[in-house]
Amino acid sequence: MTAEVDRLMRPGIPCAAVATGCANCSSVAHDVQVTPPTTRHVSQSVMGPVKRTRPLSRDRGSKERERTLADYNKPIPDPDPYTTGPFWEGAKAGKLVLPRCTDCNRTHFYPRNICPFCYSMNIEWYEASGEGWIQTFAVQHRAMGGWADETPFVTAFIDLKEGDRMFTVLRGVDGNKPEDIKCGTPVKVEFEKVNDDVSIPFWRVV
Ligand SMILES: [Zn+2]
Numbered sequence: 001m002t003a004e005v006d007r008l009m010r011p012g013i014p015c016a017a018v019a020t021g022c023a024n025c026s027s028v029a030h031d032v033q034v035t036p037p038t039t040r041h042v043s044q045s046v047m048g049p050v051k052r053t054r055p056l057s058r059d060r061g062s063k064e065r066e067r068t069l070a071d072y073n074k075p076i077p078d079p080d081p082y083t084t085g086p087f088w089e090g091a092k093a094g095k096l097v098l099p100r101c102t103d104c105n106r107t108h109f110y111p112r113n114i115c116p117f118c119y120s121m122n123i124e125w126y127e128a129s130g131e132g133w134i135q136t137f138a139v140q141h142r143a144m145g146g147w148a149d150e151t152p153f154v155t156a157f158i159d160l161k162e163g164d165r166m167f168t169v170l171r172g173v174d175g176n177k178p179e180d181i182k183c184g185t186p187v188k189v190e191f192e193k194v195n196d197d198v199s200i201p202f203w204r205v206v
Pocket residue numbers: 101102103104105106115116117118119120
């Protein structure tokens with residue numbers, strides 16, 4: 001097993017190993033900088049540097065307020081083009097683009113260069129349906145940075161129609177009424193443009 005494979009397979013990869021959501025630093029999305037393997041099977045483009053937007057004054061109670069680019073005061077991902085480039089390029093275009101292993105035909109998320117099911121490095125990208133269901137959820141009453149403005153908000157794991165699971169901040173629900181939120185409820189993906197380079201996927205109850 002190569003050093004790269006060994007590093008990717010180890011548990012506890014720094015928090016950023018997920019494309020949406022981080023329990024350790026409250027970031028919605030960011031990436032680990034991964035050295036690309038020598039053999040690749042996808043074409044990817046390089047994304048430019050990401051600038052952070054200016055902070056907003058605190059505005060509690062406006063969780064569903066209309067958001068503009070200048071509003072976004074939360075951590076913004078700095079996409080790694082070698083591992084997650086197609087995912088973020090798809091998000092910019094309003095599409096949920098996921099990785100799939102061409103050997104075992106299974107979708108995985110978060111994006112990796114190695115299939116977590118059969119360890120193949122033959123990965124392709126495709127546009128998914130953007131449909132799924134709430135697998136489980138939690139109400140967040142305390143948060144850091146810009147997310148503190150939105151408490152209580154609801155985080156959830158979404159079972160994707162194509163398989164595997166994605167973390168999200170759930171839209172279209174009221175954190176003060178968790179009794180109204182049901183596991184198994186259908187959701188659809190939507191994308192929030194936070195700057196000219198990055199749009200972040202969120203899931204909304206339909
Ligand atoms: Zn596989």
